[in-house]
Amino acid sequence: MQIILSNSSKEPIYEQITHQIKSSILSGDLKNGAALPSMRQLAKDLQISVITTKRAYEELEKAGFIYSIVGKGSFVAEQNLEVMRERKLKAIEEQLSAVIMNSKEIGLSLDELQQLLKILHEE
Amino acid sequence: MFNLIRRDAIIQKRQLLLFIPFIIFFIVMNSHPALIFMVASIIIPFNAYAYDEKAETNILLNSLPYTRKEIIASRYIGAIVYMGISIGLTSLGLLVFDKPFTLTDLAIGSGLFLAFVAFTFPLFYIFRGKITTVIMISFIILAAVLPPFVSFLAKHLTIITDLIASLSTSALYTGVAVVIVLLYAVSWGVTTSIYQRKAF
Amino acid sequence: MENVVELKGVAKNFKGFSVNNMNLQVKQGFVTGFIGANGAGKSTTIKMIMNLLKPDVGEVKIFGLDYATHEKAIKERIGFVYDGNVFFEGLNLKDIKRIVGPAYKKWDDALFYQYVEQFKLPLNKAIKTFSKGMQMKASLAVALSHHAELIIMDEPTAGLDPIFRRELLDLLQELMLDGSRTIFFSTHITTDLDRIADYIAFIQNGELVFTQSIHEVAETYALVKGGMDLLDRDTEKAFVHVHPAPTGFEALTDNIKAVNTIFGDSVVIERASLEEIMYYMKGRKSYV
Numbered sequence: 001m002q003i004i005l006s007n008s009s010k011e012p013i014y015e016q017i018t019h020q021i022k023s024s025i026l027s028g029d030l031k032n033g034a035a036l037p038s039m040r041q042l043a044k045d046l047q048i049s050v051i052t053t054k055r056a057y058e059e060l061e062k063a064g065f066i067y068s069i070v071g072k073g074s075f076v077a078e079q080n081l082e083v084m085r086e087r088k089l090k091a092i093e094e095q096l097s098a099v100i101m102n103s104k105e106i107g108l109s110l111d112e113l114q115q116l117l118k119i120l121h122e123e
Numbered sequence: 124m125f126n127l128i129r130r131d132a133i134i135q136k137r138q139l140l141l142f143i144p145f146i147i148f149f150i151v152m153n154s155h156p157a158l159i160f161m162v163a164s165i166i167i168p169f170n171a172y173a174y175d176e177k178a179e180t181n182i183l184l185n186s187l188p189y190t191r192k193e194i195i196a197s198r199y200i201g202a203i204v205y206m207g208i209s210i211g212l213t214s215l216g217l218l219v220f221d222k223p224f225t226l227t228d229l230a231i232g233s234g235l236f237l238a239f240v241a242f243t244f245p246l247f248y249i250f251r252g253k254i255t256t257v258i259m260i261s262f263i264i265l266a267a268v269l270p271p272f273v274s275f276l277a278k279h280l281t282i283i284t285d286l287i288a289s290l291s292t293s294a295l296y297t298g299v300a301v302v303i304v305l306l307y308a309v310s311w312g313v314t315t316s317i318y319q320r321k322a323f
Numbered sequence: 324m325e326n327v328v329e330l331k332g333v334a335k336n337f338k339g340f341s342v343n344n345m346n347l348q349v350k351q352g353f354v355t356g357f358i359g360a361n362g363a364g365k366s367t368t369i370k371m372i373m374n375l376l377k378p379d380v381g382e383v384k385i386f387g388l389d390y391a392t393h394e395k396a397i398k399e400r401i402g403f404v405y406d407g408n409v410f411f412e413g414l415n416l417k418d419i420k421r422i423v424g425p426a427y428k429k430w431d432d433a434l435f436y437q438y439v440e441q442f443k444l445p446l447n448k449a450i451k452t453f454s455k456g457m458q459m460k461a462s463l464a465v466a467l468s469h470h471a472e473l474i475i476m477d478e479p480t481a482g483l484d485p486i487f488r489r490e491l492l493d494l495l496q497e498l499m500l501d502g503s504r505t506i507f508f509s510t511h512i513t514t515d516l517d518r519i520a521d522y523i524a525f526i527q528n529g530e531l532v533f534t535q536s537i538h539e540v541a542e543t544y545a546l547v548k549g550g551m552d553l554l555d556r557d558t559e560k561a562f563v564h565v566h567p568a569p570t571g572f573e574a575l576t577d578n579i580k581a582v583n584t585i586f587g588d589s590v591v592i593e594r595a596s597l598e599e600i601m602y603y604m605k606g607r608k609s610y611v
Contacts (some may be wrong), residue, residue, distance in 0.1 A: 010594075047518055049520055049537060050353060051522070052537070126426060134413075134414065134418075179407065179408075188427060188428075190395060
């Protein structure tokens with residue numbers, strides 16, 4: 001599991017951790033049931049305080065990405081595929097909106113855009 | 124507790140090497156045996172005090188799992204233990220140098236030492252920091268004026284011991300012993316209560 | 324037992340200095356950093372926690388126990404490191420071990436030698452020949468060798484070079500892998516805490532200003548920068564202290580929400596470092 005923290009980021013450290021673990025889970029790098037390092041181990045590895053990793057894990061647990069068993073540690077929770085698909089779809093929608101906005105800015109027509117997408121998709 | 128007493132010997136490792144020539148000096152000077160017994164007994168416990176003032180020992184000792192009562196108890200018990208050892212070594216020295224001594228000398232020496240401890244130990248905790256210098260200086264002066272004083276004292280001590288010997292009943296000895304033990308116990312109690320109120 | 328150290332309404336008066344109405348909790352399993360300017364009362368508080376000083380009023384509980392009845396049991400479980408050397412200067416580490424070791428039931432010789440090796444400390448050299456950093460390492464080796472649950476350190480990083488400070492923080496993090504262990508340490512070098520502290524206790528002029536998790540601190544305090552024209556008697560109320568300059572003001576707030584409502588986007592809001600919080604708190608107007 002790779003986590004890269006930035007001290008100069010405006011985003012609090014615990015959020016950086018939750019985001020990165022979330023994307024590892026969503027991308028499939030972290031599989032269902034995979035064990036996460038203990039809070040304390042992660043804190044030591046990242047050279048941050050325990051309370052920060054604790055908070056990150058709590059947030060992940062609340063969002064249903066991981067679950068904890070007392071005395072055993074934290075594990076990646078089984079993700080509902082339907083929900084995940086919806087999430088991905090939403091992300092794609094957002095990205096496409098950005099593409100459309102950019103296209104409009106330089107006056108690219110819908111046809112031209114579709115053409116471009118088709119070429120890229122076939123590659 | 125035993126560890127606290129042993130500590131005094133560990134800190135003074137090097138000084139202990141001076142202990143033997145020091146006693147021999149007194150023996151060679153023909154000091155009165157009772158006096159040598161007393162002086163020899165004084166060295167280790169009092170030097171330990173001098174040490175404890177230098178380092179922030181009280182902070183260390185009180186941060187370790189000891190109670191203040193135990194720290195003081197180790198002082199008072201330690202004084203008796205080191206007195207026993209010193210008297211043993213001194214007796215050996217006297218035997219080696221073929222100087223005669225009696226059990227009475229031994230009793231007077233240790234009695235004087237215990238009385239001395241009873242008076243000075245509480246003072247250490249009342250005037251922390253200054254008292255060692257005072258005691259060490261008076262000790263040096265004592266050592267300096269000792270030779271002329273000793274021959275004088277020796278005669279008198281013999282007279283006193285003779286006197287006591289002639290007068291004495293076991294009751295007299297017991298009486299003196301009881302007084303010293305009482306003094307020691309009171310001193311122990313007073314020092315403990317002073318120490319318990321100290322801030323470090 | 325959630326709080327390893329608990330001070331309730333503790334006060335101690337000295338000539339010209341006092342610690343007042345101190346209510347301090349140190350949570351088990353976490354690192355609590357104790358910050359404050361020199362002379363704010365950090366050492367006095369630590370001495371009361373160690374029972375070197377008895378408070379005039381109030382209650383001190385360690386591991387939920389009272390010093391009056393459980394002094395030995397408490398100290399058995401504490402490892403301590405003080406600012407200065409408390410060991411006999413003329414002795415070497417081996418002798419110090421011989422003095423300190425038997426005091427603890429749980430003393431672990433093997434562990435001690437492991438730290439001695441890790442810290443590259445000489446066993447047969449007198450402590451007085453040690454550099455400041457080595458003395459600190461020696462104290463640490465002694466403090467860590469009896470499986471203490473609570474480690475109390477008074478200014479452990481003062482006078483140490485940045486490399487060793489970093490090593491020390493690494494070591495402390497390693498110790499924290501054991502979830503039952505608690506560390507409480509005072510410092511005026513607040514950057515030490517940015518990395519490892521879970522909770523911050525801030526003392527000023529003998530009074531505890533706050534004990535908060537680092538997240539609470541980050542969510543409560545912020546640095547606000549903006550043009551002088553934004554300041555007036557009303558808007559200034561949102562700040563703990565304002566530092567005005569011709570180029571604009573910089574201020575500390577303990578009410579980020581209020582600042583957002585009052586100033587909106589016209590000011591820059593940044594996270595306040597512990598150092599900045601300490602600095603601005605010092606200049607704050609009296610409690611009105």
